[in-house]
Amino acid sequence: MTGFVTPRPEPGLSAEALALREVHRAIAELRRGGPVLVEGEGQPLAVAAAETVGAAGLAQLREVGTQPPLLLLAPVRAAAVLSRPVPLSAPEQGVAALRLPPSLMDPQRLAAFADPTAEMLMPAGTERAPVPALAGVALTLAKLGRLLPALVAVPAAGADAGWQRVPADSVLAYPDTAATTLRRVAEARVPLEEAPDTRIVAFRAADGGIEHLAMLVGDPEGRLASGGAPLARLHSECFTGDLLGSLRCDCGPQLRGALRRMAEDGAGVLLYLAQEGRGIGLVNKLRAYALQDGGLDTLDANRALGYGADERNFLLAGTMLRALRIPRVRLLTNNPDKLAGLAACGIEVASREAHSFGGNGVNDAYLATKARRFGHML
Structure with missing residues (x-):
């Protein structure tokens, strides 16, 4: 056999x-x-x-x-x-x-x-x-x-x-086990167009699976040492939006906008989490897009595939922030689930920083669905 x-x-x-x-x-x-x-x-x-x-x-x-x-x-x-x-x-x-x-x-x-x-x-x-x-x-x-x-x-x-x-x-x-076994495995200085003073730290779990990244902009450790809190964003990877510039979502503008704000502020950490499509993966996200073209919104399309509305695990972010010795942040988000997720992991959210971008004529219905059905504060 x-x-x-x-x-x-x-x-x-x-x-x-x-x-x-x-x-x-x-x-x-x-x-x-x-x-x-x-x-x-x-x-x-x-x-x-x-x-x-x-x-x-x-x-x-x-x-x-x-x-x-x-x-x-x-x-x-x-x-x-x-x-x-x-x-x-x-x-x-x-x-x-x-x-x-x-x-x-x-x-x-x-x-x-x-x-x-x-x-x-x-x-x-x-x-x-x-x-x-x-x-x-x-x-x-x-x-x-x-x-x-x-x-x-x-x-x-x-x-x-x-x-x-x-x-x-x-x-x-x-x-949860995979999240709590994340360990730093590589680090390098990587100047970015939006944030030239950036270091990228790679994390890998004990199963040897897919890696997650932390982008450290400026001096977040120094901000904490002086009693403040660095800006932070939990950003789930989006191949279509982040790399290809897809107009179906607002992920690309959110990614680049967060890095710009961190560079302007002098300190920040962007966690780039390998949770494409709210945790369903790129192939299934494309399937969900096909269902959306048939009339479903983003939430119902995920459910039609057999997935929940959001399959992400924010314990990943909590583990990474603790490993980076960043226990307190000002969170760039409009998603209340991220606020609750970090708090549940023992990370102090000193404040929520609004982080939204207007529609582009293609993603207007998508943004409306995020506000109406996911409770995003847009």
Whole structure:
């Protein structure tokens, strides 16, 4: 049987780091189309991502399955597939399970069925099924991998040592554990167009995953030493807005405007967090844009994909600020969630500094949605 072999414990790694790496490797296996085994209370659940699984992965699921395969979806996506409401109940942990008719057990059809931007009619025989106990954990794993929260799943028996295994507790703890294990790994002076006196510090978590950056402008440490507080901004990366100058959002102006203000003020720290699209990733953000072009706003588009309105974790920012020895800031934001998130991490927000930019004729509805539905103070 193909698949990753679960590695032996690596000397010198803490239990925390080992748990992170188990999750990181399971995510990698899902992204490349292989199945993984989620283990916890009750029967293990073998799962594969509907958008990446191939014929070999489906064959592996059938081999270990004790029941016919199910499709696990977020309830909002299941409701769209079934063309009727899907009621929620606590044991289902925000998951719906559909019985897969034989006609759907094809990699291309599964990928289209999972993606709300694809044209796909409901196959005959598609109906709800009881939700396996570990289904919510499995869907969380897919979301951590920035995949569509849509999984082919079977309760499993007889999986051999070749399967990539991941404990349920490690999956659920992953966002906070990864945030608290961030460590400085590199630093350099990088003069920027908006802020020539800038240092960039890179942070990496114990799983070896994607890095987050801190841009230190001027002398934030000196500002703290004199009793003041440096300007700070929590900026989630936006490839389309920050790099390409997309008019669909206000991210680029917010990034450059924050750096300018920090340079003018003489001190600041901009945390550039790898949480594209409010935490759903670039590919899913593009899918959300396609849904917005069909009439949904940014919040409902994320939900249609199976994600929450905002999937970001601001504990990342708190950990980075503590590592930089910046316990007090004046926060450039219009988002009340960022104020609450930093306060929950023990960072003092001495003041909120308004940070908004007018519409450009393309993003006007987007800005209105941020104010109306996300509570941004624009």
